[in-house]
Amino acid sequence: MMRLAAACIIAGLFAASNAAAQSPAPGTAERVESGQVHTPSGATGNYRIRLLPVDSFPDLPQPIAAWLRLRGCMIPQTYEAQEPENVIRGAFRAPASDDWAALCSVRGVSTLYVFFSGTYAHPVPLRSQQDSLWLGHEPGSSVLGSAWGISARSAQDLRTSAQVQPGFIIDHDGIEDTDLERSLTIRYFQSGAWQIVLSEDFR
Numbered sequence: 001m002m003r004l005a006a007a008c009i010i011a012g013l014f015a016a017s018n019a020a021a022q023s024p025a026p027g028t029a030e031r032v033e034s035g036q037v038h039t040p041s042g043a044t045g046n047y048r049i050r051l052l053p054v055d056s057f058p059d060l061p062q063p064i065a066a067w068l069r070l071r072g073c074m075i076p077q078t079y080e081a082q083e084p085e086n087v088i089r090g091a092f093r094a095p096a097s098d099d100w101a102a103l104c105s106v107r108g109v110s111t112l113y114v115f116f117s118g119t120y121a122h123p124v125p126l127r128s129q130q131d132s133l134w135l136g137h138e139p140g141s142s143v144l145g146s147a148w149g150i151s152a153r154s155a156q157d158l159r160t161s162a163q164v165q166p167g168f169i170i171d172h173d174g175i176e177d178t179d180l181e182r183s184l185t186i187r188y189f190q191s192g193a194w195q196i197v198l199s200e201d202f203r
Contacts, residue, residue: 028053031074033108037132037144047135047144050077051105056084063120064100073104076131078180079138079145090152090173093117093189101150101175105131112150112177114189126175126187126194136181147180158186164197174198 033049051074054065075086092099098117103110108131113123129148136147153174158164164186174188174197186198 028055033105033131035132037135045144047132049131049146050081051075052077052084057087060087060100061120064115067121067123068102068104071104072106076103076105076110076146076148078147078149079136080180086150088150088152088175090175092173092175095155095172097172103148103150108132110148114175134179134181149178149180151176151178153186158197161198163200168195168197
């Protein structure tokens with residue numbers, strides 16, 4: 001009887017170990033955040049936001065990836081995403097600097113972090129909002145998805161844009177901070193602070 005009990009315990013431990021080996025480690029699996037929101041018309045809509053793990057972005061410098069993993073960050077994807085997005089690289093502090101920015105979702109709230117070259121361990125939290133604040137309809141579906149997207153806007157594009165506010169010395173990249181359904185804002189680092197050089201309302 002004792003041998004049988006011991007064999008059962010060993011078998012159970014082996015099964016648990018095997019299951020753990022087959023299960024993805026925390027923070028390495030894609031997740032979906034879902035819920036309901038009230039639309040501007042007063043109706044209730046369902047939303048579904050796809051969240052990718054940091055490992056989906058292999059080009060991220062190791063210190064940045066480690067910082068994001070340590071805080072349990074998942075990267076929200078817009079409903080238009082065809083490939084991993086919302087992690088960007090550019091010269092956001094000065095010409096030729098090697099900087100990064102990423103959206104980090106933790107417990108239903110996303111923060112836009114900027115990682116300046118040389119100070120990757122101390123990112124700047126540019127702004128935060130509920131994941132469900134900016135939503136839009138997935139193509140061909142009544143389900144809402146995230147409409148928050150970020151991208152790098154080159155200095156050349158900014159200099160040639162008639163919409164950029166005057167008075168800025170444009171010599172490096174900006175961050176395009178977009179609600180795909182409603183608005184576009186370009187954030188630009190100058191004189192030690194983040195400024196808005198362009199703001200456009202689509203509505």
